[in-house]
Amino acid sequence: MPNMKEVILSIKENHPLTSDVYRLVLTGKHIDTMHPGQFVNLKIPGCYLRRPISICDMNKNQLTLIYKVVGKGTDKLSKLRGEINVLTNLGNGYNLAHAKKHNLLIGGGVGIPPLYFLAKELKKQKKDVTVILGFNKKNELFYVDEFKKLGVKVIVTTLDGSVGVKGLVTDAMKKLRYDYVYACGPIPMLKAVYTLAKVGEYSLEERMGCGFGACMGCTIKTEEGAKRVCKDGPVFLGKEIIW
């Protein structure tokens, strides 16, 4: 896997997809190829620490991120134009070699973006892919059509039932046939998914000091001992995680 790299990228697009979820498209000549599930760490002017955001899509010289405005940094980011300093190639990413015949990708809220890149790469490998996209309500939906365009089976769930299956992502899982799971989203969702599926890999979040393994700020306890979410993760096997 290529090393971490510091690059200055141009902001080509930074637009809202919903009231608080934005798409950031960055371009530059020196963007390395990254894997689905890896992340970048953004230097946002006015913030001391960088902000980690998963890769949603990668094309030649172009990187797409989707982020939700939740605090100071993401708010400043939503107003940023021009250039941005980015650390790329961070984290391990999902293991595509683990894919089986029927692969189920499950994302909740802003856990959805990394699954887009994953679905795209799995499709390239001619794998059978179903995605469950979990939202709270209709006006929070994003990227549903983009997933459909990849040619994967898409199931939307909303808590209030305003679109798709009413309820949680796990309510949609029960009727499906799958032999492997890739998931990203809030911890309670991931835990519910793993309890049902008993298989697969899960992307975790932790507050980060560096994002590249130097500060021990993001360490969690796993079945295999202490691991850094930024370097040994963010993707962990379900059986490794102490739920």
Add this chain to the structure above:
Amino acid sequence: MVDTKVKLCGITLTNPVIPASGTFGYGEEFAKLYDLNLLGTFSFKGTTLKPRFGNLSPRIAEGKNGILNAVGLQNPGIDQVIKVELPKMKKFFKKPVMANVSGFSIDEYVSVVKKLNKCPQVGWIEINISCPNVHGGGMAFGTDAKNAALVTKSVKKVSKKPIIVKLSPNVTNIVEIAKACEKAGADGLSLINTILGMRIDLKKRSPILKNTFGGYSGDAVFPIALRMVYQVAHAVKIPVIGMGGVSSAEDVIEMMLAGATAVEIGSANLVDPYASYKIIKDLPRVMSHYKIKALKEIIGGCK
């Protein structure tokens, strides 16, 4: 050509820039980015006798211009460091390294220092006295002059390497503690460690850090650190390593004018992994700009 060499406790450094403990791991992550042999040296992650997991997460919070950490000295323990980390380090770092040591009792410090005596790669031992003394009622060794002197004396008795005692800024009189360590035989002092702080999550109305409090560092603490380095360097005769919020070659020079013989760079490495490299590359330019021919000549040069 400008001269960036300085001498730290008998060992010459090609430049005074030293990545600080806890922000540089055991060097591995950074060795992939640049040649670490460009550094004066680096201080590796605070190491204890037994492996430590550290505190539960969240361990990190942000301040306006700095980072709050409550890592809690996560490290694999001295035996693993000697068996795994030092041999790995040997491949990319050919200079003497600074071993940062933490302990929760005098015996623990002494045991770790004895083990380090047998490591030719280690040039200096930096004794972090900011941890609570479990046998002394939990008060940190570093907040009490008598305790600080006791640790210093005990490790000096067994150490074959220069002992640099790393001081905590969370005290009423840092000069008194610095002098106590000097008197107890310290070969050098380094300061400052992080400043105790906290943040509260407005939505949850509870502390962001699981540990409630953490240590604050980064750009914001520079003036405080500089003041303490100035005070301590004027009160002792042994060399002082200055640190706290250093993020540029100008900051390095300012620390040296205040009395620092060498300068550690901490949090800056976390937000910019090339920070120490860039500072070293920029030093000659800044030295020329301020008409400095040899860095060693400006130590304590603040009039």
